[in-house]
Amino acid sequence: MALFLSTFVNRIDKKGRTSVPATFRSALASGVFQGIVAYRSFTGPCIEGCGMDFMERLSDGAQNFDAFSPEQDSLASLIFADARQLAWDPEGRISLPEDILAHAGITDAVAFVGKGQTFQIWEPEAYKAVEADIRARALAQRPTLALRPKIPAGG
Amino acid sequence: MALFLSTFVNRIDKKGRTSVPATFRSALASGVFQGIVAYRSFTGPCIEGCGMDFMERLSDGAQNFDAFSPEQDSLASLIFADARQLAWDPEGRISLPEDILAHAGITDAVAFVGKGQTFQIWEPEAYKAVEADIRARALAQRPTLALRPKIPAGG
DNA sequence: TCCGATTCCATTGACGCCCATGTTTTCCCA
DNA sequence: TGGGAAAACATGGGCGTCAATGGAATCGGA
Structure with missing residues (x-):
């Protein structure tokens, strides 16, 4: 499966449209639904985004998600209730709903x-702050952390 | 899996391109993505580089609660957020982004x-310095190291 | 008919591709 | 073993394509 990597900052035009990064689009290209799924995060002022296939696996319960511990399984239902399918236009742009934008302060x-x-999906400045915080913490914990995560099932 | 060995110093041209060492390219040739993945190191003024397969294994590992502590989990997230896919051109060159270069002082x-x-990926002079430092430290610890059990496959 | 949403078109700048060149390494043959 | 040919690699520059973006045009529902 293709991974979502890196961080891209795009603008929102007067009509509320923003381009989904091309690499993200190609990562989602395999699915039937040409767009993204978005729902408000429980953990911070940001929007969670994924592909439809991810939602299907969430429905199956076949996967463990790092965002949720097993006992928080009921949160999955909240996700389904809050999730929206945002199809992109021929240029690869989506329109983020109003309450979504408000939740993230975008x-x-x-x-x-x-x-x-x-x-x-973050408000750029807000993410910059969170990132700096995590990075600083990582630096502070350097002695106790393995710098590079161990590879499971090393090949 | 092929290993990344040795150190190669290459130039950066006016367009910001630099050749990925041929031996590194052949080590990465097995993957579908023809390029490298790079992210800023947490611990020093350098860039961490790897192949896409490495990121995929990191993704697999990040989904296992057992494999990763919360600290490591947020670190993994930071890696994904900071990682860039840098595909090389037909000549085996990549373009390193501006902030990447700044982080390493390149x-x-x-x-x-x-x-x-x-x-x-290092600024050559900076790496020369840290290498000398590490080498000096190893020399200072030689008496201690000599007491360690002999390694069978040693030279 | 009016308003919102979607589609189409145009611009611009970054990035990828192509061709060319010099240098080094490898290989082949005398 | 030494020299020359050939391949591989690092490097430089021109050019076309695509992604991001803005705005106009069109479609559909109220």
């Missing part, structure tokens, strides 16, 4: 943040 | 430093 620009199997 | 030349399963 006004005129958005940051698409790759998370591997999923991605997040 | 201006007109880069050092590709093999690290086994991954590699690093």
Whole structure:
């Protein structure tokens, strides 16, 4: 499966449209639904984004998601209730709904943040702050952390 | 899996391009994505580099609660968010983004430093300094190292 | 008919592709 | 073993394509 990597900052035009990064689009190209699925994050002022296939796996319960511990399984139902299918136009743009924008504090620009199997949508400045925080913490914990995560099933 | 070995110093041209060492390219040739994945190191002024397969395994590992502590999990997220897919052109060159270069203090030349399963990208002079430092430290610890049991496959 | 949503078209700048060149390494043969 | 040919690699520059973006045009529902 294709991964969502890197962070892209795109603008929102007067009509509320923003381009989904081309690499994200190609990562989602395999699905039938040409667009993204978005729902408000439970953990912060941001939007969770993924492909339809990810939602299907969430429905199956076949996968463990790093965002949820097993006992928080009921959160999945909240996700389904809050999730929207946002199809992109021929130019690869989507229109983010009003309440979505409000939840993330987004006004005129958005940051698409790759998370591997999923991605997040942030207000660019807000993400910059969170990122700096995590980075600082990583630096502080350097002695106790393995710098590079161990590879499971090393080949 | 092929390993990244040795250190190569290449130049950066006016368009910001630099050749990925041929041996590194052949080590990455097996993947579908013809290029490297790069992200800023948490611990020093250098760039971490790897192949897409490495990121996929990181993604698999990030989904296992057992494999990763919360700290490591947020680190993995940071890696995904900061990672860039840098495909090389027909001549085997990549263009390193501006902030990547700034993080490592790279201006007109880069050092590709093999690290086994991954590699690093340094400003050549900066790497020379840290290498000398590490080497000096190893020399200082020689008496201690000599007491360690002999390694069968040693030279 | 009016308003919103979607589609189409145009612009611009970055990026990828192509061709060319010099240098180094490898290979072949005397 | 030494020299020359040939391939591989690093490097430089021109050019076309595509992605992001803005705005006009069109479609559909109220």
